[in-house]
Amino acid sequence: MSSISRLLLSLFTLLIFLSLFPPTITSQSQPEQEDTPITRFQRYLRIKTAHPNPDYASAVSFFTSEVHSIGLKTLTLEFSPGKPLLLVTWPGSDPSLPSILLNSHLDSVPAEPSKWLHPPFSATRTSDGKIYARGSQDDKCIAIQYLEAIRNLRMKRKFQPLRTVHISYVPDEEIGGFDGAAKFAASKEFQDLNIGFMLDEGQASTTDEFRVFYADRSPWHLIIKAVGMPGHGSRMYDNSAMENLMKSMETISRFRENQFDLVKAKVAANSEVISVNPVYLKAGTPSPTGFVMNMQPSEAEAGLDVRLPPTADPDLLRKRIADEWAPATRNMTYQISEKGPIRDYMGRPLMTLTNESNPWWSVFKQAIIAAGGKLSRPEILASTTDARYMRQMGIPTLGFSPMINTPILLHEHNEYLKDSVFLKGIEVYESIISSLSSFKGGSVEASTQVQ
Numbered sequence: 001m002s003s004i005s006r007l008l009l010s011l012f013t014l015l016i017f018l019s020l021f022p023p024t025i026t027s028q029s030q031p032e033q034e035d036t037p038i039t040r041f042q043r044y045l046r047i048k049t050a051h052p053n054p055d056y057a058s059a060v061s062f063f064t065s066e067v068h069s070i071g072l073k074t075l076t077l078e079f080s081p082g083k084p085l086l087l088v089t090w091p092g093s094d095p096s097l098p099s100i101l102l103n104s105h106l107d108s109v110p111a112e113p114s115k116w117l118h119p120p121f122s123a124t125r126t127s128d129g130k131i132y133a134r135g136s137q138d139d140k141c142i143a144i145q146y147l148e149a150i151r152n153l154r155m156k157r158k159f160q161p162l163r164t165v166h167i168s169y170v171p172d173e174e175i176g177g178f179d180g181a182a183k184f185a186a187s188k189e190f191q192d193l194n195i196g197f198m199l200d201e202g203q204a205s206t207t208d209e210f211r212v213f214y215a216d217r218s219p220w221h222l223i224i225k226a227v228g229m230p231g232h233g234s235r236m237y238d239n240s241a242m243e244n245l246m247k248s249m250e251t252i253s254r255f256r257e258n259q260f261d262l263v264k265a266k267v268a269a270n271s272e273v274i275s276v277n278p279v280y281l282k283a284g285t286p287s288p289t290g291f292v293m294n295m296q297p298s299e300a301e302a303g304l305d306v307r308l309p310p311t312a313d314p315d316l317l318r319k320r321i322a323d324e325w326a327p328a329t330r331n332m333t334y335q336i337s338e339k340g341p342i343r344d345y346m347g348r349p350l351m352t353l354t355n356e357s358n359p360w361w362s363v364f365k366q367a368i369i370a371a372g373g374k375l376s377r378p379e380i381l382a383s384t385t386d387a388r389y390m391r392q393m394g395i396p397t398l399g400f401s402p403m404i405n406t407p408i409l410l411h412e413h414n415e416y417l418k419d420s421v422f423l424k425g426i427e428v429y430e431s432i433i434s435s436l437s438s439f440k441g442g443s444v445e446a447s448t449q450v451q
C-alpha cells in the first residue's frame with residue numbers, strides 16, 4: 001500500500017469513527033440541542049415570516065410537526081394562493097357545545113438588522129434571559145404558548161376539555177388580514193367550527209397587571225382634494241386650491257385638538273377618541289429646481305390617517321367630513337377608504353362586553369386570578385388586529401398577550417421578551433384554556449356581543 005493510500009485509509013477510518021462517536025457538543029451549542037418550550041419558541045422566531053416575503057410554508061410545517069407530536073390533528077386551509085392558514089383542533093368531550101378559538105398571526109413586520117443589538121432572526125437569548133427577535137412580542141410568543149399550554153394540559157395533567165379547543169395560525173395580519181382572518185371569518189369552515197369565544201393577541205404591560213382589549217379602533221384613510229383657479233403668486237383672491245385646503249386643515253386641526261385635549265385631561269384614553277393625523281400634503285407646480293414660486297397651483301391634496309373607536313358614530317364623522325372638512329361649497333372632494341369593518345353583522349359596534357353579563361368574561365377573569373395574575377381595566381386597542389373580523393361575526397373576542405413588566409416593543413428595533421415572562425404565560429394559558437374549555441354555561445344568547 002502506498003503512503004497516499006495509507007493516508008486515505010486512515011482519514012476514512014477517522015471519518016467513520018467521528019460519525020459513530022461525534023465529539024461532545026460545546027457548551028455554546030448545547031441549548032440548541034435541547035427541546036424545551038424556550039428552544040421551540042426560538043426555533044419559531046428564526047423562521048423568517050417577516051414581510052414582504054413571509055416564509056409561511058416553513059412556519060406551517062414547523063407547527064404541523066409540533067402539533068402532531070402532541071397527538072392532535074391539523075388542517076391547512078388556503079383562502080389565497082401561497083397564504084396558508086393552519087387550524088389545530090383539540091376535540092372536546094361534548095362537541096355539540098360552542099368551541100374556543102385561540103388565534104395568532106404567522107407574519108411579522110420587517111426589521112432593520114443594522115439597528116438591532118442582536119440579529120432580528122437569531123432569537124439570541126442573553127444572560128439576563130431576554131430573547132431578542134422580530135415577533136417575540138408580536139405575536140409569536142402566544143403562538144407557542146397556546147401550544148405549550150395544551151401540551152402540558154394534555155400530556156402532563158391528562159386534562160380532557162369539555163368544549164373543543166382550536167388554534168388558528170393565520171397569514172397577513174400585519175398587512176390588514178384581508179387574505180387571512182377576513183376570509184377565514186367569512187368562510188364555511190369557520191362557521192362549522194361553531195365558535196363561542198375567542199382570544200387573539202393583545203399587548204405587553206409595563207406594570208404587573210395583564211392588559212386585555214375588548215375592541216380595536218377602525219382605521220380610515222381619508223384623502224381630501226381642493227381645486228381652484230390658478231393665479232400669479234402676487235395676487236390675493238378667493239377660492240384658490242391652497243386656500244381651500246388650508247381652511248380644511250385648520251378645521252381638522254381644531255377637531256384633532258379637541259380630541260387630544262380629552263386625552264391630555266385624562267377624560268379618555270388615547271384609544272377612546274377619534275385620532276386624525278395628516279400623513280401627506282401634495283400641491284405645487286413642479287419646476288426643474290423644485291417648485292414654481294410665483295404661481296398658485298390649481299390643485300391641492302392632503303392624506304389623513306383617521307382611527308375611530310367603536311363608541312364613535314361613523315355616520316356623524318362622515319357628515320362632518322362632507323360638511324366641514326371637505327365641503328363641496330369650497331370646491332372640495334374627498335375619498336374615505338374604510339380599512340375593515342366598523343359594525344358587526346347585526347349593525348352593532350364591534351365591542352366585546354367586559355362585565356358580568358358576558359359569562360365568558362367572568363370565566364376568563366377568574367382564570368387569570370387563579371393563575372396568580374391581575375387584570376388592569378379593559379381597554380380599546382389603539383391599532384387593529386384580526387379580532388375585528390371575528391367580532392364582526394358576533395363572536396365575543398378578547399385581545400390578550402400575557403406579558404407583564406415588559407416594555408412595549410412591537411414593531412420596534414430590539415423587540416425582545418424575557419424567558420421568565422414567556423414561561424409564566426404558558427401557565428396563564430393553562431389556566432385560561434382549562435377554564436374556558438370546561439365552562440358549561442353560556443347560551444348562544446349570552447355569548448353574543450353588546451347591543
Ligand SMILES: [Zn+2]
Pocket residue numbers: 105138139173201
Ligand atoms: Zn400582532
